[in-house]
Amino acid sequence: MPGKPDAADKLYQHLMQMQEQAFNEGRFEVSFHLLAAAVHAAEELKSVALLEELGALASSRQEELDRKEPVHAISTAAAQGRGNSALFATLATTANATRARIAADAAVGRSRERTEGAD
Numbered sequence: 001m002p003g004k005p006d007a008a009d010k011l012y013q014h015l016m017q018m019q020e021q022a023f024n025e026g027r028f029e030v031s032f033h034l035l036a037a038a039v040h041a042a043e044e045l046k047s048v049a050l051l052e053e054l055g056a057l058a059s060s061r062q063e064e065l066d067r068k069e070p071v072h073a074i075s076t077a078a079a080q081g082r083g084n085s086a087l088f089a090t091l092a093t094t095a096n097a098t099r100a101r102i103a104a105d106a107a108v109g110r111s112r113e114r115t116e117g118a119d
Contacts (some may be wrong), residue, residue, distance in 0.1 A: 012041040012050070028065055028074055032087050035061065039095050043102065051099035055092045060087035 019034035042050035076086040
């Protein structure tokens with residue numbers, strides 16, 4: 001069961017600090033997993049804004065990794081060579097899909113409230 005929103009927010013902030021440090025130190029796989037965990041924390045917070053930021057950050061992380069370390073195991077070129085999609089790029093898609101689902105759920109909830117209020 002998810003915790004309190006303020007605890008989830010603190011966890012989110014901590015995950016983001018750790019992923020920044022990991023990425024800057026060249027620990028790209030660690031950074032990826034921390035960023036994925038941050039996506040889950042943002043989902044728990046039901047934050048469309050955070051998920052939008054995370055999707056953009058994951059995309060920029062992939063671009064930066066590909067520029068700095070084009071043959072790294074999780075680079076786009078390496079992933080494509082295995083017939084896969086790059087991890088950060090896939091995470092960007094996941095964050096954007098999660099954002100869209102939360103936004104849609106909120107819209108459905110508002111619609112139901114209006115419908116029930118009209119009765």
